[in-house]
Amino acid sequence: MLSAGIDIGSRTIALVVTDGKEIVQSAVVDTGFDPAKKAAEMAAGLTQAVPVTATGYGRHSAKNGFAGHVITEIKAHALGAGRLFPGAGTVLDIGGQDMKVILLDAKGNVEDFQMNDKCAAGTGKFLEVMAGALGYGSVEDFGRDSLTGAPGTRISSMCTVFAESEAVSLVHRGTDRRDIGRALHASVIERAFGLIQRVGCAAPLVFTGGAALNPCVVQLLRERIKGPVLIPGDPQLVGALGAALSGLENKNQQ
Amino acid sequence: MSGDYRKMWESIGLDLEAHDRLLQALPPAYGEVYLTQENRPAMDYFDFVVNEIHGLRIQELQEHKARGGKVIGTFCVFVPEEIIRAAGGICIGLCSGIEIGSAQAEKVLPRSICPLIKSFMGFKLARVCPYFESCDMVVGETTCDGKKKAFEILNDYVPVHVLEVPQMKREKDRLLWRGEVGDFLAGVEEVTGNRVTAESLARSVREVNGKRRALARLAGLRKNSPAPISGKDSLLIEQIAMYDDVERFTLKVNQLCDELEKRVREGVGVHRPGAPRIIVTGTPMAIPNWKVPHIIEGSGAVIVAEELCTGLRYFENTVPEESESMEQSLGTIADRYMNINCACFTPNTGRMEKLVQLAEEYNADGIIHCSLSFCDPYMIEANRVEKMLKEKGIPMLKIETDYGQEDVGQLRTRIEAFLEMIG
Numbered sequence: 001m002l003s004a005g006i007d008i009g010s011r012t013i014a015l016v017v018t019d020g021k022e023i024v025q026s027a028v029v030d031t032g033f034d035p036a037k038k039a040a041e042m043a044a045g046l047t048q049a050v051p052v053t054a055t056g057y058g059r060h061s062a063k064n065g066f067a068g069h070v071i072t073e074i075k076a077h078a079l080g081a082g083r084l085f086p087g088a089g090t091v092l093d094i095g096g097q098d099m100k101v102i103l104l105d106a107k108g109n110v111e112d113f114q115m116n117d118k119c120a121a122g123t124g125k126f127l128e129v130m131a132g133a134l135g136y137g138s139v140e141d142f143g144r145d146s147l148t149g150a151p152g153t154r155i156s157s158m159c160t161v162f163a164e165s166e167a168v169s170l171v172h173r174g175t176d177r178r179d180i181g182r183a184l185h186a187s188v189i190e191r192a193f194g195l196i197q198r199v200g201c202a203a204p205l206v207f208t209g210g211a212a213l214n215p216c217v218v219q220l221l222r223e224r225i226k227g228p229v230l231i232p233g234d235p236q237l238v239g240a241l242g243a244a245l246s247g248l249e250n251k252n253q254q
Numbered sequence: 255m256s257g258d259y260r261k262m263w264e265s266i267g268l269d270l271e272a273h274d275r276l277l278q279a280l281p282p283a284y285g286e287v288y289l290t291q292e293n294r295p296a297m298d299y300f301d302f303v304v305n306e307i308h309g310l311r312i313q314e315l316q317e318h319k320a321r322g323g324k325v326i327g328t329f330c331v332f333v334p335e336e337i338i339r340a341a342g343g344i345c346i347g348l349c350s351g352i353e354i355g356s357a358q359a360e361k362v363l364p365r366s367i368c369p370l371i372k373s374f375m376g377f378k379l380a381r382v383c384p385y386f387e388s389c390d391m392v393v394g395e396t397t398c399d400g401k402k403k404a405f406e407i408l409n410d411y412v413p414v415h416v417l418e419v420p421q422m423k424r425e426k427d428r429l430l431w432r433g434e435v436g437d438f439l440a441g442v443e444e445v446t447g448n449r450v451t452a453e454s455l456a457r458s459v460r461e462v463n464g465k466r467r468a469l470a471r472l473a474g475l476r477k478n479s480p481a482p483i484s485g486k487d488s489l490l491i492e493q494i495a496m497y498d499d500v501e502r503f504t505l506k507v508n509q510l511c512d513e514l515e516k517r518v519r520e521g522v523g524v525h526r527p528g529a530p531r532i533i534v535t536g537t538p539m540a541i542p543n544w545k546v547p548h549i550i551e552g553s554g555a556v557i558v559a560e561e562l563c564t565g566l567r568y569f570e571n572t573v574p575e576e577s578e579s580m581e582q583s584l585g586t587i588a589d590r591y592m593n594i595n596c597a598c599f600t601p602n603t604g605r606m607e608k609l610v611q612l613a614e615e616y617n618a619d620g621i622i623h624c625s626l627s628f629c630d631p632y633m634i635e636a637n638r639v640e641k642m643l644k645e646k647g648i649p650m651l652k653i654e655t656d657y658g659q660e661d662v663g664q665l666r667t668r669i670e671a672f673l674e675m676i677g
């Protein structure tokens with residue numbers, strides 16, 4: 001019995017097919033301009049007919065098309081992280097345009113959650129804008145380089161627009177861009193830490209989403225929470241995996 | 255709207271162009287939020303009233319004024335409607351539930367202020383609300399700081415009678431409030447030119463009680479499962495209560511309740527079996543602010559009660575009808591209002607107790623605390639609510655939002671996740 005999950009995010013769309021034990025197929029693509037169409041194409045490209053469960057901010061558009069069920073990205077991440085790391089206490093997900101923290105109970109159910117406000121502060125988008133402002137060709141380079149930055153520099157604003165102008169004025173003052181980079185990453189972690197504290201952090205913490213691929217974010221997060229941080233092999237697939245797993249649950253109930 | 259009301263609008267001083275823009279925004283929203291609901295009870299009267307919101311009802315107010323009657327506008331459920339009616343006036347709750355005239359409002363108010371306050375100022379300065387323009391006087395109160403100070407500004411454009419609402423509920427505060435109610439009576443008599451008598455007051459107490467009882471009857475029916483009416487429709491009725499003709503409205507609500515009773519006997523509901531039952535609490539949701547209820551019910555839950563000023567706080571508790579003197583009536587009226595659980599009081603423990611009691615009576619699965627942005631009293635009090643509900647094991651979701659639509663997707667995710675969590 002196979003089940004597919006599709007996580008339609010603002011920056012990427014992830015697809016996972018699972019039999020409940022293994023991931024038998026997966027893909028991550030850029031969302032592009034027409035998320036609904038892109039997602040439909042991915043679903044249509046499945047090698048065999050499997051029930052699809054959609055999650056992510058584009059989930060409702062999928063519901064009207066190819067997806068049989070929808071669940072929120074909160075539940076999806078809880079299910080996915082719980083499967084990869086049984087006994088996980090908290091999930092931190094930093095995606096393209098949102099950030100969420102989910103507290104899990106002993107059975108892996110959602111006990112509480114927090115999401116960032118409507119702006120892009122502290123999300124993947126934020127880092128993307130800052131990478132551009134500091135002249136990096138990619139977020140990957142930005143993350144890798146910032147890892148070697150020295151602590152001490154501070155960015156006081158969380159707002160993408162203000163933080164960018166702060167960063168630019170630090171450049172003009174001659175501050176090493178690796179230090180500025182580190183400070184910008186630290187501000188993302190501060191934001192995440194604020195959310196984590198609001199739900200109360202239960203160890204261990206699972207870190208998911210595209211930002212978990214960024215070594216500087218990971219390093220600073222470890223330092224900040226002073227506890228174990230578990231990172232899935234492919235952190236961008238966790239939501240889609242959770243959606244696929246929930247599709248199996250639905251089947252079992254029927 | 256059926257008739258041609260442009261002449262009337264012009265004569266009461268509306269800015270017709272701006273008013274047209276407002277009217278264009280309203281009907282589509284109403285159709286989408288209300289008319290797509292399945293299995294609605296007979297809401298024709300209320301749909302009609304909304305449809306005629308700037309038409310027939312305004313015409314009635316104008317006719318009343320032509321006969322020498324006065325119209326008094328209010329912004330808070332602390333204003334005793336009984337007194338206004340006893341002096342032959344009509345009491346209108348001014349809505350302030352939509353972003354309008356912000357540019358004008360921001361000329362006199364700071365940008366970061368509660369949208370409700372910005373809205374009423376915007377309505378007045380942009381001259382788009384026919385109710386506002388029909389008012390001979392409006393009544394302000396010293397509840398939150400934002401409103402209190404904004405009324406000083408509003409007084410430049412329309413006479414404002416400010417009621418001092420105390421901040422605590424001790425005996426000396428109750429005394430102060432009784433004095434305020436007495437002064438209000440004098441103020442209303444002056445504006446209307448009519449004396450309030452023991453008889454006219456007794457009659458209006460009965461009439462307003464009748465309205466409250468009808469609304470309480472409606473609320474009581476929602477304790478049933480399945481709920482015979484949606485939360486959105488109930489909210490709409492509670493919003494209409496603030497400006498419709500009291501006796502006609504009372505009759506119509508009671509007629510609706512007859513139908514709902516029949517539904518309850520037959521087990522007819524408005525939602526799928528097992529839908530989570532939600533109570534909303536927080537700041538007022540003034541017409542046409544249906545944003546959060548629309549998301550909640552659109553996500554498969556049913557709202558069974560509103561612990562809001564456009565909800566239970568408006569109609570809970572009646573005023574005793576037997577009274578020996580004017581003095582005594584004024585005292586019992588004042589006391590009824592002092593029992594309202596508004597976050598402008600400290601402490602406001604009555605509200606927490608009420609919520610726990612409601613959750614039990616209405617068999618609620620969760621409570622959604624919804625506050626307008628920049629509203630200190632409710633946003634801060636959310637902490638007290640959360641603490642109490644946690645102790646009692648009642649799940650709660652906290653939302654802060656305004657009249658804009660940008661955060662709808664985000665709110666929907668949070669609300670759906672909350673429903674998944676409690677489901």
Ligand code: SF4
Pocket residue numbers: 329330331332397398537538563594596597598
């Ligand atoms: S919330 Fe308080 S101030 Fe606002 S209308 Fe209600 S009682 Fe009045």
Ligand code: SF4
Pocket residue numbers: 368369370371397398399400401537538626628629630631632
């Ligand atoms: S919602 Fe809050 S800030 Fe706005 S008028 Fe009411 S009490 Fe004041």
